[in-house]
Amino acid sequence: MxxxxxxxxxxxxxxxxxxxxxxxxxxxxxxxxxxxxxxxxxxxxxxxxxxxxxxxxxxxxxxxxxxxxxxxxxxxxxxxxxxERKVSPQVSLLQKSPSSPVMCHATGFYPKEVTISWQKNKQDHDEDVDLGKLITNEDGTFQVMSTLSVEPEEWKKNVYECVVEHKSRTIRSILTEDKIRTNYDSTTSLPIGIIVGVVAAVLLLIVTGVAGYKVYQKKKGFKPVNASDDGSNSSAHSDPKV
Incomplete structure (x- = not known):
């Protein structure tokens, strides 16, 4: 050698x-x-x-x-x-629904060496954190994700930060509702009370309609007896005078 x-x-x-x-x-x-x-x-x-x-x-x-x-x-x-190539990561905070865990997603960075951590009120926070696998993108850059599994009430009353440390730079993202990207659309989701009320109203209309139809059918099939018919019938059955 x-x-x-x-x-x-x-x-x-x-x-x-x-x-x-x-x-x-x-x-x-x-x-x-x-x-x-x-x-x-x-x-x-x-x-x-x-x-x-x-x-x-x-x-x-x-x-x-x-x-x-x-x-x-x-x-x-x-x-x-x-x-010597250095490409800074793009960092996003993602959430599927308001009650789902929050994901800190870093992508598009090069080289692959990167550290993702969470801080709570400026202190390192390792609990309820799951670091995903490093994935290679099609363009040769990399991506990785870290998931924070805490209740929304918890991170709303404290200051949680996702810290991404890369050779190019360090990015800090404070966890707030306005910074979270999600596919969840609150305008298309109705409260359960409204849904139950609508279903009950529809069922009530169906029951009322069926009952009304039956009453209508009964009235349509009833025929009253004429007075002339009663007279003819009574004379036909009366005894003859002597």
């Missing part, structure tokens, strides 16, 4: 050339003293031969202090836009 290192701030360079055998260190290059060193007796012959080859040692030094460093700088420059 061989390679090099470069300190961008100080400009110091270093290199290494290490050899192993049967899972153990065999020979390694001491670049400062330009010689190979070993602690294994089996490597003594190879050590002497390599140390006597001055041209080989100079070649090793030149590669690790010049050629390798030049390539290292080029690779760092090529990958600088990715290595």
């Amino acid at each position: 061989y390679g090099c290192s470069w300190d961008e701030e100080t400009g110091d360079v270093d290199g290494f050339d290490e050899h192993g055998y049967d899972g153990e260190d065999f020979l390694s290059l001491d670049l400062k003293n330009l010689r190979y060193i070993t602690s294994m007796p089996q490597a003594f012959i190879t050590q002497v031969n390599w140390n006597n080859n001055k041209a080989l040692l100079e070649q090793k030094k030149q590669y690790r202090t010049q050629i390798c460093i030049d390539w290292l700088k080029k690779y760092l420059q090529y990958g600088k836009s990715t290595v």
